[in-house]
Amino acid sequence: MHQDRRNWISSAKPALSVLLTASVVLLMGVAPGITQERKPARTLTASGRGIVSIPTTLSQIRLAIEVAGKTPTAAQQEAAKRSTQVVNYLKSQQVEKLQTAGINLNPTYVYQNGTSPRITGYSATNSISFRVTNDRAGAILDAAVKNGATRIDGVNFVASEQAISNAQLQALKQATQDAQRQADAVLDTLNLKRKEVIGIQINSASTPAPIPLAQEAMRSKVADNSYTTPVVGGEQQVEAAVTLDIGY
Structure with a gap:
């Protein structure tokens, strides 16, 4: 009985050795991948600004x-x-x-x-x-x-609502391009390359405040039969800001 047990243990040693060897190889193959996934990504944060002027109609x-x-x-x-x-x-x-x-x-x-x-x-x-x-x-x-x-x-x-809406979209595009240009300028100086955009934040795309007519013009004699009150508009500025987190 004891002899059979010793023979079984002796015959099982090669299989156990192969199993342990395969496990070590498997862990060695997985370890680099795990280390790479946990490595924090390198990111650069850049903020851009866009300004678009539109006529007040x-x-x-x-x-x-x-x-x-x-x-x-x-x-x-x-x-x-x-x-x-x-x-x-x-x-x-x-x-x-x-x-x-x-x-x-x-x-x-x-x-x-x-x-x-x-x-x-x-x-x-x-x-x-x-x-x-x-x-x-x-x-x-x-x-x-x-x-x-x-x-x-x-x-x-x-300005009209449609003009303001179009200007806001244009200002956002300008702000995004400005942020990308800033990131490229820094990375090029360091001989690094821009990769994918990891995060995007729209900081603002403001609606411009109305432009008041000068008080002197409002005090003019609007009831004078000889003249028509002159009313001349100006321009409004629509601003936007965008922040990008860019991998490199």
């Missing part, structure tokens, strides 16, 4: 109808009457984004030394905002004043 305008009256009702009714005239005119001109921007009714006071303020009447103000192309803005402003508007509270110049 639209005017965002805010008008006000301010009326004084001896009673709140009288002031408000007169303001409503004149506001209706202005709104009807603007509708006839098919302006865009016409809406009520504000309604206010306030007492007016007179102050005398040693006495409490005394109400002398009431002031009603209705504000209206709308948008129109720059080439029509001057004539519409003048006509709105003739129809009852008493104040021009603001004129801002903007």
Whole structure:
């Protein structure tokens, strides 16, 4: 019995030796691959910027109808009457984004030394905002004043939504190309080559703020029969920034 066991162990030694040898070879073949996968990738981070200028073709305008009256009702009714005239005119001109921007009714006071303020009447103000192309803005402003508007509270110049959207995409392309150029400049100096892009971050693709018309222009005599108020737009800048993580 013991002799058979010794013979079995003796005969099993070559097979066990072959198994151990194969395992060592297998581990030796896998080890370099594992080491390579765990090796951190070399990356370079570059941030690019893009700026695109577009013309402002639209005017965002805010008008006000301010009326004084001896009673709140009288002031408000007169303001409503004149506001209706202005709104009807603007509708006839098919302006865009016409809406009520504000309604206010306030007492007016007179102050005398040693006495409490005394109400002398009431002031009603209705504000209206709308948008129109720059080439029509001057004539519409003048006509709105003739129809009852008493104040021009603001004129801002903007580009169309489609122009801004197209400019944002173009600015993003410029920013991406700028980041790639910066990365190439650094890597070329170090005799390294750019590989795949590992990470992308869009930092911004901002919508430009409207450009206000100068206060001096808004204080001009828009009701003068001899002239049309000149309205000339400018340019808006659309900016974008992109950050790339690039392997090398």
